[in-house]
Amino acid sequence: MEWEIVIGLEIHTQLATKSKIFSGASTAYGAVPNTQACAVDLGLPGVLPVLNKEAVTMAIKFGLAIGAEVSRHSIFARKNYFYPDLPKGYQISQMDDPIVGVGSIEIELEDGKTKTIGVTRAHLEEDAGKSLHEDYQGMTGIDLNRAGTPLLEIVSEPDMRSAKEAVAYMKKIHSLVRYLEISDGNMQEGSFRCDANVSVRPKGQKEFGTRAELKNINSFKFVEKAINLEVERQIDVIESGGKVVQETRLYDADKHETRSMRSKEEAMDYRYFPDPDLLPVEVSEKDIDEIAKTLPELPAVKQARFEKELGMSRYDASILTADKDLADYFEKATETSGPKESGRAKLAANWVIGDLSGRLNKEDKTISTSPITAEMLGGMIKRLAENAITSKMAKEVFDAMWNGEGDADTIIEKRGLKPADSGEVEKIIDEILANNPEQVEQFKAGKGKVLGFFVGQAMKVSKGKADPAQVNKLLTEKLK
Amino acid sequence: MSLHNKNLTELSDELKNKNVSSVELTQHFLDRIETFDGDLNSFVTVTADHALAQAKQADDAIAKGEAGPLTGIPLAQKDIFCTEDIKTSCGSKMLDNFISPYNATVVEKFNAAGAVMLGKLNMDEFAMGSSNETSFYGPVSNPWNTNCVPGGSSGGSAASVAARLAPASTGTDTGGSIRQPASLCGITGLKPTYGRVSRYGMIAFASSLDQAGPITQTAEDAGLMLNAMAGFDPKDSTSVEKDVPDYTANLGNDLKGLKIGLPKEYFGEGLDSEVGDVINTSIEQYKKLGAEIVDIELPNSGLSVPAYYVVAPAECSSNLSRFDGVRFGYRCDDPKDLEDLYKRSRSEGFGPEVKRRIMIGTYALSSGYYDAYYLKAQKVRQLISDDFKQAFKKVDVIMGPTAPNVAFNKGERSDDPIAMYLSDIYTIATNLAGLPGMSVPAGFANKLPVGLQIIGNYFDESRLLNVAHQYQKNTDWHTQMPENYR
Secondary structure (H helix, E strand, O other): OOEEEEEEEEEEEEOOOOEOOOOOOEOOOOOOOOOOOOOOOOOOOOOOOOOOHHHHHHHHHHHHHOOOOEOOEEOOEEEEOOOOOOOOOEEEEOOOOOOEOOEEEEEEOOOOOEEEEEEEEEEEEEOOOEEEOOOOOOOOEEEOOOOOOEEEEEEEOOOEOOHHHHHHHHHHHHHHHHHOOOOOOOOOOOOEEEEEEEEEEEOOOOOOOOOEEEEEEOOHHHHHHHHHHHHHHHHHHHHOOOOOOOEEEEEEOOOOEEEEEEEOOOOOOOOOEEOOOOOOEEOOHHHHHHHHHOOOOOHHHHHHHHHHHOOOOHHHHHHHHHOHHHHHHHHHHHHHHOOOOHHHHHHHHHHHHHHHHHHHHHOOOOHHHOOOOHHHHHHHHHHHHOOOOOHHHHHHHHHHHHOOOOOHHHHHHHHOOOOOOHHHHHHHHHHHHHHOHHHHHHHHOOOOOHHHHHHHHHHHHOOOOOOHHHHHHHHHHHOO | OOHHHOOHHHHHHHHHOOOOOHHHHHHHHHHHHHHHHHHHOOEEEEOHHHHHHHHHHHHHHHHOOOOOOOOOOEEEEEOOEOEOOEEOOOOOHHHOOOEOOOOOHHHHHHHHOOOEEEEEEOOOHHHOOOOOOOOOOOOOOEOOEOOEOOOOOOHHHHHHHHOOOOOOEEEEEOOOOOHHHHHHHOOEEEEOOOOOEOOOOEOOOOOOOOEEEEEEOOHHHHHHHHHHHEOOOOOOOOOOOOOOOOOOOOOOOOOOOOEEEEEHHHHOOOOOHHHHHHHHHHHHHHHHOOOEEEEEOOOOHHHHHHHHHHHHHHHHHHHHHHOOOOOOOOOOOOOOOHHHHHHHHHHHHOOHHHHHHHHHHHHHHOOOOOHHHHHHHHHHHHHHHHHHHHHHHHOOEEEEEOOOOOOOEOOOOOOOHHHHHHHHOOOHHHHHHOOOEEEEEEEEEOOEEEEEEEEEOOOOHHHHHHHHHHHHHHOOHHHOOOHHHO
């Protein structure tokens, strides 16, 4: 039987506020356990939550960016359950009336088409602390530094039909929250993680199959793996005559399996009710207008602009706009490289997507920790576009810049890099032609490929100082 | 006249005129606590050293001419307010070992006003009770008859003021916990409008109903206390950003033309006839003062007790989840595992009334029951508020009995929660609506005090105090003292 996969994601993204959502404690990551938990975060008797307005503003930015309705009147509710890292015995979240309503976002499919994924809602809530099970000899340590960190939970419609689509959606949301500067999106630190609701159904069937919820997946790679594993498992269950049960499952990356955490019957009754300690959040039209004015250029708009203004291919534009830091880097490099000519932007795109990204990947660095700044790369591209260096020399300059030898001009001067002048190049070509009469004959007999041989020879003899374009031109003339 | 026979306003003058020092005054009350509180049991913690140190500072301030009306006045705090470095038990075994690292806003405000804290007052466990019998620290006795309860949950607050172990105290009122004990102990109690006084640092019972207020000998004293307590607090989102008037400024206004509403529902079945007689007599007094009596209806008031016993337990079931034995408070010995830790810490740490309410509230919020109970109760709450809104279109204040009976015997209602819950039948509606209410001594029935309840419109505390003060100028019920504590 042919199966259709149905996926919905709940993404938890940590908002980049300085202080917590309901207290003044810092949200900085990595501090000594329990040093960033104040009386409110500890849930001491008598303390009360006070809403951090910055978190609301950030949620509204997200809502506006996905074309969603922003609630004028949203309510915080208590989600009650006991857990040692949940100090109050309830989490302040939103149930009815979330801050962000229905919206949508477009993803690009592998075949180049786009698909719209619905976002059901996004709501604000506080994060819990962490239970530390290692290093305590049979006991559990509690670190409440994370307790009260603001989260935006973004719930999608069950619109995705493959693990790849789910990843594409997750990446889009990741890119968006980073663009909006409402989250650092740091997945290692848990700032961006998701739960995946997965089900399968025979192709053509209207009703959804029974779903399983995969909890707390914190990388794009794991999302894809976990979903594929779960899909296989569900199909196996059904094909061997069984039934998928509604349950919560945990993805274990080390063992490469998903396993049951709890079934629907064991599901907790969270006894949601409006939090009487917090007033409803009232948002006016004016508030929304003001926040809208602060929105940056969004990735989709930026991508379209790159295509139109810089004559960039859709592929290049989508890669360069996927990450805001990368897009900013590229734009800065292009700007430094000289006037907005199509050639330079294309050149900059190639360098950023090619050599730079490759090198960053290889050395486990990101665009923001790149040893070569956008200005440095732009400076190099400028010289390359002016033919002040050859592309071979550019690679040398790039390596030297990476190794901290300064900017392009410094390196060019120090190393005396200069393309060969036309007289020199002509002399070299004449020599090559004279030394290889056989190949000249072949060329004249119509074997055009031989041209490559001559260019190669010229580059070799000039030790890379000749400009390949110039060599090509001169060769073509001389062989006429 | 000895010092404890004076009210707060008089003592304030004594201090200002340097007839007595704060240290002397404080020592006087500490001595009285020492002498009388063994029987009364109104204090959980007496903070003598702390009080004398504060008194000394107050005397310095008075000497420098920097004194306000409360500077150097000894007060006692209900043990529901968190006090830095001083045990805050909330009347529970659960918090018998709890030392708060911070002060409640109310405590901070009294500190700023230069008041002296004598100690922390006994109360029903987590403010759940109407007789002060649910306290882990044992029942408080009513100074008028020590076989009787003082009312609750602010039983220690009321008894200590009635016996003049403190000139005034603080209480909190979720369903009548200031007014009912004030009534049963023959003193003055004010529950302000919800949001008037910060709840920060006041251990929550039912967040949407809890409100702190003063328990005093006179309305004037209550005004002075409220001046210090009221005001917006950025740490409490439900406190209201509204200017605080001088609550003593309008006390002298006459009551000519004042429209007093008498809800017929507050004078029907269930009201002790002698209590009813006392209330009727006090209404006659108001007529003499020029007030006009208007019969009104609060048709949904019969629903207030059932609605309250859904909303309050629901909120409490969630508010009390933090007492889990993990970070502070009582923890059971040798827990086997996490579930055992939770179960035993909470089973052993909470008393039966608290457990009863947690269970009722948990049930009311459960999936499948939420709409039928919690949501329905909230709708009833709206109806009750609307009743008052209609009434206040016609009248300036509403009057009636604070409680249906005078103080009852200890143990009399302990096994009958419903009978106990009905002690608050006249006070609960104002909490559900968020309105301010007072109880003022109005006479005696069976040699026990009876309180007149005065309910006002939102933020109309000034008028309430004025109405109470004019009555007290013309009667002496509020100056009566229990024989054994004079």
